[in-house]
Amino acid sequence: MNLSNLHPPKGQKRPRKRIGRGMGSGTGKTSGRGHKGQKAVSGFGQKRGFEGGQMPLHRRIPKRGFTNIFRKEYAVVNLHRLEKLEGQEFSPQSLQASGVFKRLGHGLKILGEGALTRAITVRAHKFSKTAAGKISAAGGKAEVIAK
Helix, strand or coil, X not given: CCHHHCCXXXXXXXXXXXXXCCHHHCCCCCXXXXXXXXXXXXXXXXXXXXXXXXXXXXXXXCCCCCCCCCCCCEEEEEHHHHHHCCCCEECHHHHHHCCCCCXXXXXXXXXXXXXXXXXXXXXXXXXXXXXXXXXXXXXXXEEECCC
């Protein structure tokens, strides 16, 4: 078997439908567009979601909620993740380099899920109350850095 033997499965390739090539072709005269009407004329275009004048679905469904355009997205790391990592000091740069998170966004926030059994120093932009409490209880330091 080589590249010269490759071919598509039987029935996959079909010839192009040639329209407007005389009455004998079966798609002559009106070229498959029927008689008159909006869709028969050239330049016909319709808005996406148009339902023939009926109220479109995207307008029938109620709008809900609110999107805050000033929202701040933080890179989030839990304590159980820091517990598994080697080292005693962690900063946003070192954690990003080790692949704990991809994008820093507006900063790094440490959350308190999981247990901490050793003393570590963590520098981050924000800490949850439980995370700061668990770090200090383990004998470590939670240092807040300004962005």
